[in-house]
Amino acid sequence: MQPRDTWYRTRNESDVDSPALLIFPERIKQNIMLLKSMIDDPIRLRTHVKTHKTKELVRLQLDAGISRFKCATIAEAVMLGECEALDVLLAYPLYGPKLSRFLSLKKRFPKTNFSAIVDNPEAARTLADAAMQAGMIIAVYVDLNIGMGRTGIQPGAEAMALYQQCEQLDGVAIRGFHAYDGHVHERDIEKRKVICARNFEAVSELVQQVQMAGLPKPEIIIGGSPSLPIYAAYPDVECSPGTFVLWDKGYADSLPDQPFLPAAVLLTRIVSMPDANRLCVDLGHKAVAAENPLERRVYFLNAPDLKPISQSEEHLVLEAPSGHSWKVGDALYGLPYHVCPTVALYDYLVVIEQGSYITRWAVVGRSRL
Template identity: 45%
Template sequence: MNQAQWYQLNSPEHIISPALLVYPERIQQNIQTMINMAGGTENLRPHIKTHKCAEIIKLQMAQGIEKFKCATIAEAELLASCNAPDIVLAMQPVGINLNRFVSLIKKFPKLKFATLIDNRATSNTMAAVAEKNNVTIALYIDLNTGMNRTGIVPSSEAFDLYKSISKHSSLSIQGLHVYDGHIRNPDPVARKIDCDAAFEKVLALKTQLISAGLPKPTVIAGGSPSFPFHCKRDNVVASPGTTLLWDCGYGDLFPEMEFLPAAVLFTRIISKPKAGILCFDLGHKSIAPEMAFPRMQFLTLDHGKQISQSEEHLVMEYDDLKVLEVGEPHYAIPKHICPTVAKYESLLVVRDGKVSEEWKVAARNQKISI
C-alpha cells in the first residue's frame, strides 16, 4: 500500500458505515512528536478528552507519559483504571460531581488527583466536603487570560484565593492552570506573540506568589494551538489533546505542526437523488456538526461541495457522477475530531489495511461506575 492510500481498507465490504477508523502507528508517531517537542515527558500532561480511550492512554504510558488531564469524572475514572499516576480534572467540579470526585480519590488512594478552582465560595464548599470525607483535595487556580470561558483573571483576587487555599488543612494548593484556546492565529509568529503576551500575566502572578513565600506553583498551560510555545518554557507543563488524533481543522489552521491525521471517517454513498448530487451516510449523529461547511475533508474525492446535513445524511454537490456509484466506500478526515469521537461506541483499529480490533470509547458517557 503506497503512502497516498495509507487510510484505505483492503476489504471495506465487511465494514459497517459510518465508522471511525484509527491508525495506531500514526498515533504512536504523534505521541513521539509531542515528546520530542517537549524535550521529554516531564513537562507533558496530554488531555484525553479527544480520544476517551484506554488503549491510547496506555500507548502514551508505554512511552513514559505519567501525567494526564481530563474533562469529566468518567475520563478521570478511565485514567485511574489504567493506573495513570497523576490525573488533573480540568473542570471545576460542582454539585454532585464534587462528591463523585471525592469518591475517585477514596477509591484510588495510590493515585494523585487534582482539579481546578476559580472562586472562594466553591473552595469553601470543597473544603467542607473534604473534611467530611477525611480527604485532601489538591487544587490548581484556573486562570482566565482572555478566553472568558472559565477561570479567574490573574489579579489580586487570584493571589488571595491561592493564599487562602494554601492555609487550609483539607485543601492542597498545587499551582496555576491556564487554557488559552482563543489564541489560534494561523501565522505561528503572530500566534506566539499573542501567546507570550497572555502568558506574561501568569508569570507575573507566579512571581508574586513566590515572593510572598507561598508554595511554589506548578503551571499547566495551553492546548494544542499553543503547545509549540508552552512546551519550550522552563517549569511549565504543556497539555495538548487534539495532537493525538489530529484533524483537518487544526491541520488547515496550523500546517507547520508535524502531527498526522490518525482518525478517519469511513462512509458510503447511499443515494444519487439527481444529477450533480451525492448523499452519504454521514449525518449529525456521525460527525461533529457545529462547524461550518466543509465539516470534513474527503480523501477519496478531489472536488465537491458539502451543502447540507441532517441526522443521518450528508449531501454534496459533485460534478462527475460517472465514476461514483451508490454503495461506494469513501474516507474523510473530520474537521473537529474531539466531539466526533464521542459519537462512536468504539474505534475500528486499522493495521496494514485490515481492521484488527476495536477500541472502546470507554469515557464516552458521563459515568463509568462512579
C-alpha cells in the same frame, strides 16, 4: 493531503459498517514520538484525553513515558484511574453531584493522584469542606482566565487572594495555576508567540507574588495544541495538548508548524443518488461534529471535489461534478475538521493496522455515567 495518497484505505472495508471512525495506531505512535521530541522532558507533558477518551490510547502514552494527564469529565477521570495513570487533573468546575463523584475517585483509584481546579472563593471552601468530611486532602490549581472567557479567575489581586485562601484552607493543598488558551489559534506561529508571551506574563507575575509571600513556587499548567511548541520552550511549565494524538483537518490546515499525522478517518458510504449529480451518504450530525459551517465538517480524501449541500441527523448530501463515476455502495474516506467532538459520537473506534480492520476500541470516556 493528496487524493492519491491512499494510506487510509482499508483492504477489508466491506467488514466495516458505516458510518465508522477508523484509527491508525501506527500513525498514533508516530504522533506520540513527535510530541515527545518537541519538549525537553516528558514529565512536562500533561496530555488531555478529551480528544480520544479511550483506554488503549492512554496506555500507548503510558508506554511512551507520559504519566500526567488532564481530563474534562468524571468518566474520563475514571478511565484514567482504571489505566493507573500517575497524576490526573480534572480541569472542570466541580459542583453538585460531580463533587462527591470526584471525591470517590480517590478511594476507588488509590494509585492515581487526582487534582481539581477552583476559580472562586466559594468553590474553594465547598471543595475543602467536602474533602474534610471525607477525611481527604485534595490537590487544587487556581484556574486563570487568560482570554478564553469561559472559566477561570482574572489574573491579578483576586487570583492571588484565592491562591492564599487555598493555601490556608484545611482539606485542600494548593499546587499552582492552570490556564487554558483555546482562543489562541493564529496560523502564523510568530503571532502566536507574541500572544502567548503576553498571556504568560500575567501568570508569571502571579508566580512571583506567591513566592514573595513566602510560599513554595507554584506549578503552572498552561496551553493546548496551538500553543504547545511555544510553551514547550518555557522552563518549568506543563503543557496540555490533546488533539495531537489523532490530529484533524482543522489543525492540519491552521497549524502548519506542527507536522502531526492525521490518524482518524471517517468511513461513510453512498446510500442514495437522488439525481445524477447528487450523492447521499450516511454521515449525518450523529456521525461527525457539526458545529462548523457545512463546508468545514469533513474533507473527503478520496473525493476532494465533492461539495456538501445539506446535512441532517443521518444524511449528508453531496454535489458531484458532471461525468463522475460514483455509485451507490461506494465508500468515502473523510478527515473530520474537529476530531474531538466527532470521537464523542462513537461507542467504538475501528482499529486499522497494516491496512486492515483488526478490532475495535471502546470510547469509554464518552459516557456521562
